[in-house]
Ligand SMILES: Cc1ncc(COP(=O)(O)O)c(C=O)c1O
């Protein structure tokens with residue numbers, strides 16, 4: 001965590017003291033380090049040297065415009081999964097010709113808008129979707145560049161809920177059926193097959209499943225290209241794993257070597273769609289301590305951040321390391337269960353965290369929170385989403401303010417015909 005470090009016992013994000021940011025933006029607050037994101041991007045790009053490859057940042061991991069802009073300025077394109085994400089990426093400055101668009105449920109209007117904008121390619125997940133895109137494109141007098149997402153039947157990912165490439169998962173078409181589907185695609189007006197796509201899962205810390213899936217995809221690619229399908233791109237998806245606690249994150253150099261080994265002689269431009277790997281460790285979530293609740297049977301630390309702020313622990317049993325924002329010299333750590341304020345038993349970040357004694361008003365930082373944190377926030381229990389702050393050296397900016405409670409219900413409407421309650 002070199003971009004988040006202690007100086008004189010106080011946690012800093014790059015050069016800015018974290019307590020200063022918390023005072024300015026309120027808590028809970030997500031803090032992102034631009035330098036950390038750039039360092040990640042550059043180390044991955046460097047590991048791909050010599051390969052014909054492009055990086056399309058999976059904006060689902062963190063879709064704040066300032067985050068997308070930081071990576072786009074480094075040369076990243078965008079991997080998207082809805083018109084909303086395409087619009088965000090475009091708004092943040094990503095050129096349409098650098099945007100790929102996946103997802104099992106693309107709506108007609110989304111397809112139309114993406115065609116109008118002129119994105120690089122649609123990553124198509126079913127024959128039904130292929131036909132739908134063909135119809136819409138033909139009616140618009142356009143041709144949709146399409147990569148077919150194949151399901152390689154290889155499981156990977158830290159959790160059953162984030163494995164996407166097994167037979168029976170909803171994503172893509174069985175790899176054995178790719179030829180048939182692309183054969184039909186070639187006969188459809190409005191479709192230009194340009195590639196294959198796969199994405200086997202997320203938070204993968206081993207190279208083997210990637211290598212096995214990519215080798216399988218390369219076999220299909222070669223066979224189809226050999227039989228006359230004009231393929232030019234193989235999109236490998238994302239999935240590169242990071243450190244949350246004690247995991248060994250995926251090494252980009254080893255990943256690059258594996259790509260050379262498995263795909264070095266493939267006649268294809270490669271596309272990588274990392275999300276988590278670029279931004280997770282570049283972000284922390286800073287929360288205020290509401291109460292230390294030291295019941296005899298269990299010690300709890302109740303934070304002002306909850307599952308509505310960071311859903312990963314409740315949803316996947318994920319465990320993010322937690323640091324005190326101010327270190328205490330000489331104070332012995334206590335084991336505490338760290339929980340949020342939401343009325344759900346699953347609103348718990350984890351049991352038995354070793355932390356120094358903390359009081360109301362103290363701050364803690366949940367680490368590796370830059371990916372799938374802010375994007376998955378909700379106003380559940382009518383608790384407002386956290387603010388987001390971007391740091392760049394000595395500078396910082398609130399890149400999304402915490403929403404005042406009144407704005408949460410500003411769009412609700414009470415129909416005139418509903419009776420009034422008694423006064
Ligand atoms: C198609 C696709 N590409 C890329 C990603 C990004 O994954 P990750 O954040 O694990 O790199 C995902 C999400 O899992 C995805 O579904």
Ligand SMILES: N[C@@H](CCCC[NH3+])C(=O)O
Pocket residue numbers: 060162202203312316371372
């Ligand atoms: N949201 C998930 C991962 C899903 C990745 C997107 N397909 C997480 O927090 O780990």
